[in-house]
Structures are given as structure tokens and as C-alpha cells.
Amino acid sequence: MHVITLKGEYHCIRLGRSVHEDEVYQAVVPAGAWFASEPAPNSSFALVGCTVAPGFDFADFEMANATALAKEFPQHRSLIERLCR
Numbered sequence: 691m692h693v694i695t696l697k698g699e700y701h702c703i704r705l706g707r708s709v710h711e712d713e714v715y716q717a718v719v720p721a722g723a724w725f726a727s728e729p730a731p732n733s734s735f736a737l738v739g740c741t742v743a744p745g746f747d748f749a750d751f752e753m754a755n756a757t758a759l760a761k762e763f764p765q766h767r768s769l770i771e772r773l774c775r
Contacts, residue, residue, distance in 0.1 A: 691727040691738070692773065693719055698763050704730070705738070724754055726773040 691703040705727075706713035719725045729736040756774035760767045 691717060691719075691725060692769060694724045694759075694763055694766055694770075695720060696722045698765065700766055700769075705736075706730070724759065726754070728773065 691705060693701045693703065695701070703717045704711070704713045705715070705717065707715065727736060727738045754770075754774045756771055759770045759774060763770065
């Protein structure tokens with residue numbers, strides 16, 4: 691899972707069961723951060739879910755825009771362009 695915070699900090703969180711290989715079963719994405727996920731290298735699929743709390747309202751939802759995000763976070767342009775439309 692890829693996370694870019696409001697300050698532009700990038701974090702890669704590896705989800706999985708191999709805790710000795712720095713994988714975690716679940717992760718929390720900070721409010722306001724952008725995130726995306728993709729299958730691990732040499733994997734053909736991933737099962738990823740997103741749970742929000744305290745609740746979800748589509749009025750607060752914003753789908754990422756590659757052009758706008760790359761402009762805001764140019765240091766992460768290649769990742770953004772690869773994972774966003």
C-alpha cells in the first residue's frame with residue numbers, strides 16, 4: 691500500500707502475514723492522506739478493503755486526479771502517474 695501524507699511524506703506499507711519481513715496484517719491511513727494499493731511484486735492478485743470511521747459520506751469523497759496530485763507532490767510523480775488515472 692502506498693501512502694502520501696498531507697506533508698508529502700511517502701510510506702510504503704506491506705500487507706501480509708510475514709511479520710519477520712516487515713509485513714503487517716492491517717494498517718491505518720491518516721486522515722487526509724492519499725493512498726493506493728497494488729499486488730506485491732511476483733503476485734497475481736491482492737484482496738484489499740477500506741473501512742472508514744466514524745462514518746462515510748460521499749460528499750467528503752474525492753477520487754485522486756493524477757495531474758493535480760503530481761503538481762502538488764512532484765517528488766512522487768512517477769508513482770502517482772502509475773497508480774492514478
